[in-house]
Amino acid sequence: MYMSFMVTLLLSTITVYAENFNGNLSNGVADERQLLEKLQNSIPKYTPPYDMVNKTVYFYLEMLQILNVDQKMGIWEVKFFVDIYYYTPSAKWDPKEYGNGTLDAMVVPAGTFWTPDLVLIEATDTTYTAFMGQGVFASGVVYASSSLLTLKVTCSFDVTQFPMDSQSCTVRSSQFLLTPHNYHIGIEDEYYEPKSKQYEMPITAYYENDQWEIAGPVVMTPQNGSWHGETLEEIEVIIRLYRRPEFYLAAIIFPFTVLYSLSILTFFIPAESGEKVSFSITVLLAQMIIFASLLDVLPASSLHLPQAVMTMGFVFMHLSASCLVAVLVVNIHHNSSGRRMWSVFRILLSLKILHLIGIKPLAVKTSSGDETKTDSKLVSKLAENRVLDQINCSCEHSLKMEMLLKKSLQNVEPVEHADINQPWVVLAQVIDRVSFFVHIFVWGYVLSVLRG
Structure with a gap:
């Protein structure tokens, strides 16, 4: 009886496992294996x-x-x-x-x-x-x-x-x-x-x-x-x-344009203020920082050189030249050497044509205190003085000739020049004003290139 019970239990277990196995195969495993093969x-x-x-x-x-x-x-x-x-x-x-x-x-x-x-x-x-x-x-x-x-x-x-x-x-x-x-x-x-x-x-x-x-x-x-x-x-x-382009226009091109425009203010700073050169150098250094930030973005390619790099390089040279002009203007203005200006330059600085660039011509006064004259008659008197100097240097020291020359010039009123530094101040103003017009022209050209 016991053996019959055990056999029946074993057969039931095998039947259950067989059903489960067939169920797994019917779940797609057998079909998958068959299809894959x-x-x-x-x-x-x-x-x-x-x-x-x-x-x-x-x-x-x-x-x-x-x-x-x-x-x-x-x-x-x-x-x-x-x-x-x-x-x-x-x-x-x-x-x-x-x-x-x-x-x-x-x-x-x-x-x-x-x-x-x-x-x-x-x-x-x-x-x-x-x-x-x-x-x-x-x-x-x-x-x-x-x-x-x-x-x-x-x-x-x-x-x-x-x-x-x-x-x-x-x-x-x-x-x-x-x-x-x-x-x-x-x-x-x-x-x-x-x-x-x-x-x-x-x-x-x-x-x-x-x-x-x-x-x-x-x-x-x-x-x-x-x-x-x-x-x-x-x-x-x-x-x-x-x-x-919006980010680069706001972060690089716009600051570059603003700083470049501020460089014009260099020519409105008086030479005697002592800030003309320092302001010019400050603008130059700020442009160098923007230039460096641009180079960090762009590839170092010589086949396709960016127009922005060439433009900024040109502006860098232009601002460097403006710094040199500022140094030259300040140095001429103060006339640190104390030299007297040549008569030819004094004559040129006394011409009325300087009014066209907004510069007051150099004033030359007579000893009698008359009104300042910058006409052709005064220019001719300065020329006669120049001729006298040349004759005195080249002729023999003849007392007769010297007395004759002095007698011929007795009726000419002696010319008193302005202060020694005044002609140098006017010359510095002329150089500064001409540089200003050149700077404006170049500035406008650069902005037109950037817009294009």
Whole structure:
């Protein structure tokens, strides 16, 4: 009796385990194993399938986000959604035969089936940030690679028009070892809008960047390339970016323009105040700081020299020249050497034409206290004195000749020059005023270049 009970209990236990096992198999494990084995026996792992439709691997790319743009290194980082797939009748199956009609797709580990040898030529770093497997559908499509792709791509930046510049960067996906004899690369019209052998990439899921915006459509073009004499097919993606200039206009260009405009005030500071040179040097140093901040942003390229760099370099030289003029004006104004000015310069400084630039001509007074005269008669008297000096130096010391010359000049009133420093003050004013007009002209030209 005991043995009969034990046998009955054992048979019941085996029956329960058998039912559970069959239940697990009916959960899809057996169908999955059977389908995977069928696909592995139908789809090659290392070579393109012989029955691949149109002998073509299709490429789908959609840009999602611009992560970073490093202009100094010539690298920009961007995130794509990428699909690389092909059709093969060997991958087809009837879902009704597996999983009660529910098994119409399968996800397998990467490398289970053949993966095209496509490489991104301009990429310096490639990171797959999402799904890493392969997908097979009952319709016969095999997704060899489907993932989110983060790329660091080299790009030659043309910053000539910085900060109102636009850049054109290229990403090429090309065959590496296999050639068009083995398979072709194509783009399906189902996902793109073809325009004369060019396709526009959809950017419906694109996330806006705060520094760059996409300028125009992203164009994809199938074309032929070459490598060591071998013709290879590739797909070229051209992405045009336009810089958002507001930040650089507010942080660099505007302060630069304001400081450059303030340099005009140098010519309104009197030379006797002692602040003329120090103010000019302060403006120059401030411009150097802005210039250095600009160089930290732009690449050190000699192929595309930025117009902003050339303009700031020119302004730097201009302000340096203004500092030298300020030093010269202050030095002439104070006449530290105490020298008397040559008569020729005194004559020129007494001309009424100086009124045209807002300078009061040098005044020359007579000994009788008459009103100041700067006419041609006074100029002729100064010339006679000059002739007398030359004759005295070149002639023999003849008393008769000397008395004759003094007698002829007895009726000429002696000229008393102004204070020794006064002509130098007027000369300093003339140099400062002429430099002011030149500075205004150059300043206007630079601003017109910046606006253009």
